[in-house]
Amino acid sequence: MSQPIEDYALIGDTHTAALVGRDGSIDWLCLPRFDSGACFSALLGEPKHGRWLLAPAEGPPRQVRRRYRPETLVLETEFTTPEGVVRVVDCMPPRDRVPDVLRVVEGVKGQVRMRLELVIRFDYGSVVPWVTKADGALHAVAGPDALILHTPVAVHGQGLTTVADFTVSEGQRVPFVLRWHPSNESPPPALDVEAEVADTEAWWREWSSHCAYGAGPWREAVLTSLRVLKALTYAPTGGIVAAATTSLPERLGGVRNWDYRFCWLRDATFTLYALMLSGFQDEAAAWRDWLLRSVAGDPAKLQIMYGVAGERRLTEQPLEWLPGYEHSRPVRTGNAAVHQFQLDVFGELMDALHQARRVGIPTDHRAWKLTRVLMDWLESGWKQPDDGIWEVRGPKQHFTHSKVMAWVAFDRAVRAVEGFGMEGPVERWRKIRDAIHAEVRERAWDSRRGAFTQAYGSSRLDASLLLMPLVGFLPSEDPRMVGTVSAIERELMHGGLVRRYPADEGDGLPRGEGVFLACSFWLADNYVLQGRVDEARALFQRLLGLRNDVGLLSEEYDPDEKRLLGNFPQAFSHMGVINTAFNLTEHLTSPAEHRQSGNGEH
Incomplete structure (x- = not known):
């Protein structure tokens, strides 16, 4: 079941937007525009209808704190667990050509085991894509839509879901970038996630000024x-x-x-x-x-x-x-x-x-x-x-x-x-x-x-x-x-x-x-x-x-x-x-x- 409406935060790129839950799950995202079919539709159903979870693996955290970085739409979600503290940074860079979702997992204190679950379901949860690996990235394709995931974390398939377990230590930063593109075109190249997050933050601050x-x-x-x-x-x-x-x-x-x-x-x-x-x-x-x-x-x-x-x-x-x-x-x-x-x-x-x-x-x-x-x-x-x-x-x-x-x-x-x-x-x-x-x-x-x-x-x-x-x-x-x-x-x-x-x-x-x-x-x-x-x-x-x-x-x-x-x-x-x-x-x-x-x- 999806979370209370008030548990969601917004990220967007001035073409479309995503909703990120307090539990670290992106439960709603339409690509490439606001009124396109959703690739994550768990908001209106269940995880099987599409979502992207990045959260501590050892059950519900003791505390969750969220904020937007000052005068931006760059979201920080901080999880406190018995093992330590971890922060997930989420944003969507203002659109250049294709939509991107950037996520960075930051180790704040101790060591925290993390869980990734990526359930891609195009057309509002109705279409299961064909998923392959090539050139160090994960590719998901169905009909006109394609998504590519770049991350140093080793991911694998499990029951029509892409999953991964990894540990983040204090001071460590683990990047993830999900990029959409028309399935008939070549996939876009990988991004420098840290630079893109910094540019997104600067863009919003300049606008807010x-x-x-x-x-x-x-x-x-x-x-x-x-x-x-x-x-x-x-x-x-x-x-x-x-x-x-x-x-x-x-x-x-x-x-x-x-x-x-x-x-x-x-x-x-x-x-x-x-x-x-x-x-x-x-x-x-x-x-x-x-x-x-x-x-x-x-x-x-x-x-x-x-x-x-x-x-x-x-x-x-x-x-x-x-x-x-x-x-x-x-x-x-x-x-x-x-x-x-x-x-x-x-x-x-x-x-x-x-x-x-x-x-x-x-x-x-x-x-x-x-x-x-x-x-x-x-x-x-x-x-x-x-x-x-x-x-x-x-x-x-x-x-x-x-x-x-x-x-x-x-x-x-x-x-x-x-x-x-x-x-x-x-x-x-x-x-x-x-x-x-x-x-x-x-x-x-x-x-x-x-x-x-x-x-x-x-x-x-x-x-x-x-x-x-x-x-x-x-x-x-x-x-x-x-x-x-x-x-x-x-x-x-x-x-x-x-x-x-x-x-x-x-x-x-x-x-x-x-x-x-x-x-x-x-x-x-x-x-x-x-x-x-x-x-x-x-x-x-x-x-x-x-x-x-x-x-x-x-x-x-x-x-x-x-x-x-x-x-x-x-x-x-x-x-x-x-x-x-x-x-x-x-x-x-x-x-x-x-x-x-x-x-x-x-």
């Missing part, structure tokens, strides 16, 4: 979250995947297990803020350019997500042979939600492009022509019901958040004309903007409860309503927003954190899922805007306390079982860390105030 957060009180948390975003970036295109994994459950044993190795438009504005305010303009510009390339085409066919290179067909299918994380089935690849109509993504796209203009990312006038086409369609399209932000697979509704984001699209289009000299039917856009605003105030407001509701005619609350002041739809001090925040505090809080929506309704919404971490960050941001800074700081510290020992967060958290849930690490959660830290740091630009500034009064 550009962080604009400075010496603020949450610098470590901000930097860690920024490195997660960078590690989830597909460097050739600038796309950023939502998470490194598929099918980690929103509820243990449940069926809501989705593939998050794609790029969601909804993340666009949050991502741009996190990167731009933190000083990473190049990454922000690359993400903006990815957005424009991906959405080009028929506006009626705008998708909520795309592949890392802008792919549109993300066909969902189950992997029946994998038992799932803690028996949470089915395991899925692809995501059928790609076919949903979610009105809010128009607003996220327009807001992202607007904010990019505000911070000085050069405007591409071809991009404005594209957005004009999108806005032309939205002039009538905003009236349609949609599937909503949470991708619930049920009937379409007039979701409040979706209408608010349609308002954002027209508001940012108006401001592009007024503030940046773009051309467009600004008077018509103003009228539509005002009409949406009036409709939401009338049809989404529940005077009996004194709060906005999830959808027109609904009595249900929804945490996405917390975004209304963050996007400038209403001032945070407006009595309607104060009442909505108060209602969410009363009805959606669980264990001091925020659920997405009520958990006890029977119309297709899942029961028993964890709290959605991004929603709690939004509540903290609302507290800041309402002047409730002490409450915001306390909630933020509570959220930071949910990170694992190396600072990573998943999508959700179960306050009862005190466990992370959902795909991991989750970009949306780490965006929340960055943006809320900026909101709470007085001398820095506040993304919440920046995003809503300049909007008209309503």
Whole structure:
């Protein structure tokens, strides 16, 4: 059985990523890209589905300590055993041509017997490769994939597993490098592992040195979250995947297990803020350019997500042979939600492009022509019901958040004309903007409860309503927003954190899922805007306390079982860390105030 989600750490090369467990086992790795088939899939099954273990041979160690080397994504896992102390260093060098996983076993104290178990299973654990030895290396080949292992340790086969037992003494360093290559090409040469680890460490430190957060009180948390975003970036295109994994459950044993190795438009504005305010303009510009390339085409066919290179067909299918994380089935690849109509993504796209203009990312006038086409369609399209932000697979509704984001699209289009000299039917856009605003105030407001509701005619609350002041739809001090925040505090809080929506309704919404971490960050941001800074700081510290020992967060958290849930690490959660830290740091630009500034009064 795989380990608790919080027991994993991330390493990556800005093309793909691996998860390394506290036990020294790499249980998840897709090659050569995030959305490729996994060669290690034990995360979603058993060791027989693929993993790479490097750990003390004499049973569980007395103590395990982990850390990333300062300002890097080079992982150190230190095992203390009765015989001594040993450290395993793991990293993936930022990609040159082929992906590499580097591991170095360091003797720290005494002598420790070590065990290597390498189980290579291509295509998510379903394909056993043909394994041979040649030129002092181990070669594994099946179909289009090939892996080559270089190490001075003598390895041998045992029950379709490559194994080795070796001893590491104090001061000794034993290197391992696993390199992927297309099976029709010659294998890449061996690497100088020590030099590659040093170069990887230097690369991450140089990148981290550009962080604009400075010496603020949450610098470590901000930097860690920024490195997660960078590690989830597909460097050739600038796309950023939502998470490194598929099918980690929103509820243990449940069926809501989705593939998050794609790029969601909804993340666009949050991502741009996190990167731009933190000083990473190049990454922000690359993400903006990815957005424009991906959405080009028929506006009626705008998708909520795309592949890392802008792919549109993300066909969902189950992997029946994998038992799932803690028996949470089915395991899925692809995501059928790609076919949903979610009105809010128009607003996220327009807001992202607007904010990019505000911070000085050069405007591409071809991009404005594209957005004009999108806005032309939205002039009538905003009236349609949609599937909503949470991708619930049920009937379409007039979701409040979706209408608010349609308002954002027209508001940012108006401001592009007024503030940046773009051309467009600004008077018509103003009228539509005002009409949406009036409709939401009338049809989404529940005077009996004194709060906005999830959808027109609904009595249900929804945490996405917390975004209304963050996007400038209403001032945070407006009595309607104060009442909505108060209602969410009363009805959606669980264990001091925020659920997405009520958990006890029977119309297709899942029961028993964890709290959605991004929603709690939004509540903290609302507290800041309402002047409730002490409450915001306390909630933020509570959220930071949910990170694992190396600072990573998943999508959700179960306050009862005190466990992370959902795909991991989750970009949306780490965006929340960055943006809320900026909101709470007085001398820095506040993304919440920046995003809503300049909007008209309503």
